[in-house]
Amino acid sequence: MTNVPEPSIELFARARAVRLATVDLVQTNNGQRVRALQLMGNALAERSASIVAANQEDLDRSAAEGLSPAFMARLKLDEKKLASAIDGIQKVVTLPDPLGRRQLHRELDDGLVLERVTVPLGVVGVIFEARPDAVVQIASLAIRSGNGALLKGGNEARCTNKVVMNALKAGLDASEISSDTLTLLTTRRESLALLRLNGLVDLIIPRGSNKFIRFIQDNTRIPILGHADGICHLYVDAAANIEKAIRVAVDSKTQYPAACNAIETLLVHHDIASAFLSDAVPAFQAAGVTLRGDAASQAFGISESASEEDWDTEYLDLTLAVRIVGDFAEATEHIRRYGSRHTEVILTEDLIVAERFFATVDSAGVYHNCSSRFADGFRYGFGAEIGISTQTLPPRGPVGLEGLVTYRYQLRGDGHVAADYANGDRSFTHNDLPL
Structure with missing residues (x-):
C-alpha cells in the first residue's frame, strides 16, 4: 500500500x-x-x-x-x-x-x-x-x-x-x-x-x-463490497415476441443509459434476426442510440462495425453493441466470456428456454421478458441501495x-462447562426452539 x-x-x-x-x-x-x-x-x-x-x-x-x-x-x-x-x-x-x-x-x-x-x-x-x-x-x-x-x-x-x-x-x-x-x-x-x-x-x-x-x-x-463494470446483456431468443422484445430492449438501453444496469450488448438469435432487427434498428436509432454490429448484424442495417473491444466495454451512454448468435449456447457463452455478472436478460416466449437461462447464467440478476433497468434497490422494494455487488458471496445484487x-451468536447458560460434555457427564440435546 x-x-x-x-x-x-x-x-x-x-x-x-x-x-x-x-x-x-x-x-x-x-x-x-x-x-x-x-x-x-x-x-x-x-x-x-x-x-x-x-x-x-x-x-x-x-x-x-x-x-x-x-x-x-x-x-x-x-x-x-x-x-x-x-x-x-x-x-x-x-x-x-x-x-x-x-x-x-x-x-x-x-x-x-x-x-x-x-x-x-x-x-x-x-x-x-x-x-x-x-x-x-x-x-x-x-x-x-x-x-x-x-x-x-x-x-x-x-x-x-x-x-x-x-x-x-x-x-x-x-x-x-x-x-x-x-x-x-x-x-x-x-x-x-x-x-x-x-x-x-x-x-x-x-x-x-x-x-x-x-x-x-x-x-x-x-x-x-462492490462491483466494477456493469456490462449487461439482453438476448433475443428465436421464440421472442418481437413487439415485446423491441419495447423491453429499447427501455433497457435508453431509459437511463448512464446507469450500470443499462444493457451494453444486444445478442440476437439468427432465426429471428431479420424480423427483429428490421424493426428494432429504426427504434433504437429514433431513440438516439448508436449501434455497432458484428458482420452478420450489419447486413440488417447496422452501419458501424463492432470490434473485440466493444464486447468488453461499459459505454454508460447511448451506444449499443449488437451480435447475432447461432443458438442459445453461443449466447450464454458470450455472456460468460464478456459479462460482469451484473444483470442479464432473455426475451423469449419459450418457458423451457427461459428456465435454462436462469439455470445457466451466473449473474447477480437474471431476468426474463423485462427490462434490465429493474436491477435497483428502490425498484426491488429496498427503499434505497448502498451499492450493487456482483460477487457470488452474499450480499449480491442491489444491497x-x-x-x-x-x-452474533449469543449463548446463555447457568454454570455450564465444556468438560462435562467431554467426559460424558452431560450430553447435548440440540432442540430447536421457536424463533
Whole structure:
C-alpha cells in the first residue's frame, strides 16, 4: 500500500468520533432510528432550493471541464431526483427493523440456550463518483441499520454533497441520534487514507470505475463490497415476441443509459434476426442510440462495425453493441466470456428456454421478458441501495439494509462447562426452539 498515505490526526479523530457515536446508535430502538430518518427527509425537503442551486454550480463547473454527458447525467440532482431520493428515505422508514432479528434459537442442553441475532456491521466507508443522491441513500440505510458512515464523494459534486450532508446532519441533530454518526470526507488524500483505517472502519463500499475499484481492492485490508463494470446483456431468443422484445430492449438501453444496469450488448438469435432487427434498428436509432454490429448484424442495417473491444466495454451512454448468435449456447457463452455478472436478460416466449437461462447464467440478476433497468434497490422494494455487488458471496445484487447487518451468536447458560460434555457427564440435546 505504498501509494496510500497514512491517515492524518484529524481524520483519525473524525473516524473515532463516528465509531463512538455508532456505539450509542446501536443502543437506540427502532422508533428512534425511524424518527431520525423522518427528520432527515424533512431537512432535505426544507433545503431543496439550496441543494438544487449547489448542484447547478457543480454542473456548470463540470460542463466547463468537458465531462461526458453520461457523467453529467449521474451528477445531476434536480428537484425531481431530489424528491425521489427523499421518497427513498420514506420507503426505508417503512421497512422492518433489520436489527435484533433472531435467526436461530436452539437449546443445546437444559439451561444452555443459543441464539443468532442480527446486529450492525459497525462503521462503513463509502467512496463514490458523481451521483450526489448516493449520499442520501447511503446515509438513510446506514442510520436505519445502526451503522456509522464515512462518505467520500467525487470532487465534481463537492458543493452538492456538502449541502446535502449538512441537511442530513441537521435532521439527526433534531433527533435523539448524534450527527457524528455521519461524516463527509472532502479530499482525495482523505479518501486514500480511509483505506488504512482498519480497526475503525469495518467495510468499504466503492462505487466507480473498474480501475478505481481495483485500486481500492489492491490497497486496503478492510473488507470490500462492490462491483466494477456493469456490462449487461439482453438476448433475443428465436421464440421472442418481437413487439415485446423491441419495447423491453429499447427501455433497457435508453431509459437511463448512464446507469450500470443499462444493457451494453444486444445478442440476437439468427432465426429471428431479420424480423427483429428490421424493426428494432429504426427504434433504437429514433431513440438516439448508436449501434455497432458484428458482420452478420450489419447486413440488417447496422452501419458501424463492432470490434473485440466493444464486447468488453461499459459505454454508460447511448451506444449499443449488437451480435447475432447461432443458438442459445453461443449466447450464454458470450455472456460468460464478456459479462460482469451484473444483470442479464432473455426475451423469449419459450418457458423451457427461459428456465435454462436462469439455470445457466451466473449473474447477480437474471431476468426474463423485462427490462434490465429493474436491477435497483428502490425498484426491488429496498427503499434505497448502498451499492450493487456482483460477487457470488452474499450480499449480491442491489444491497439494501440486509447488506449492512451481520449476526452474533449469543449463548446463555447457568454454570455450564465444556468438560462435562467431554467426559460424558452431560450430553447435548440440540432442540430447536421457536424463533
